[in-house]
Amino acid sequence: MTTSADEKANEGTVRRGTFVTTRWSLILSGTGSKTKEQEASAALAELCSIYWRPIFAFICRHGHSTQDAEDLTQDFFLMILEGNWLQNADPSRGRFRSLLLKSLKNSLNDAADKVHARKRGGAVSFISWDDWVAEAPSELSMSTQRLNSLPPERLFDVRWAATVVERAVRRLREEYELKGQRRVFDILSGYLTKERDGVSCASLATKLEVPESTVKKLLYRIRQRYRWLLRDEVAKTVENPADIDDELRHLCGVLAASAEQAT
């Protein structure tokens, strides 16, 4: 999705920098009228198209071949989008991520039957794998040791975290591109985190041909904007914008725990 499309999608959801409604709350409230149901259905399809990687990774981690995992991911999305997933889900519901994972676990219980059914033909596809991979390439990298130490649920969350972060960075890049400043993004985006606090502003100033004071301001701005976009991505998946911090803390906790597990 382009930045302009995202901004349009955010109309009505953001007021004075505060997230008012979320896609997930829109989905959860999607009953009562045909229009509401259609909006909820479209929002759910969009979320599914964003978060297919955690699902695919989870299924692969359960030992399914790549081909079977692709088929099972297709089946899962069809179940979500064409069935009565929300109506049959736990009334307490919770966040999109946790509800999706719970449903995925249940779905995989009869995975073998689904794979066999697909091999007999008659399956319908929701995903165009090539399109999705091309649209949202991922640069997540991890060590073999870490990968092998992660249980499926944790891999799901790691993949989820990467999806959130990579979407925020992609939107940030698109915003700079729209301003004709892709080069500025390319130079500064390597310093989005405190990890790179030892940045040489003098060096960046030379590259950008601006004073060091301007570099500092540009760094501040790009970090601030990234933070907003990241929180906007998380906001889409929680029912209440007040839950953004909790969701971020959960994902941070998973990543930190994964690091400890691998050592």
Added chain:
Amino acid sequence: MILYGVTDLHTAITHELDECPRCDTALRVNNGLCLLCLLQAGLTEAEDSRSESLDTLLSEIE
């Protein structure tokens, strides 16, 4: 770099990755940035925004 097809076809798997000096994790995404640090950036308090707009700053760049 080795692509490890069993777990996630679209994840790059490497034998060795540098740990982040700040958080000690070794999960990397864009530009080799630390995934955990990028996520934690969403939790940090927004700083004082009394500075020029981005467009003003970008206008200084040819």
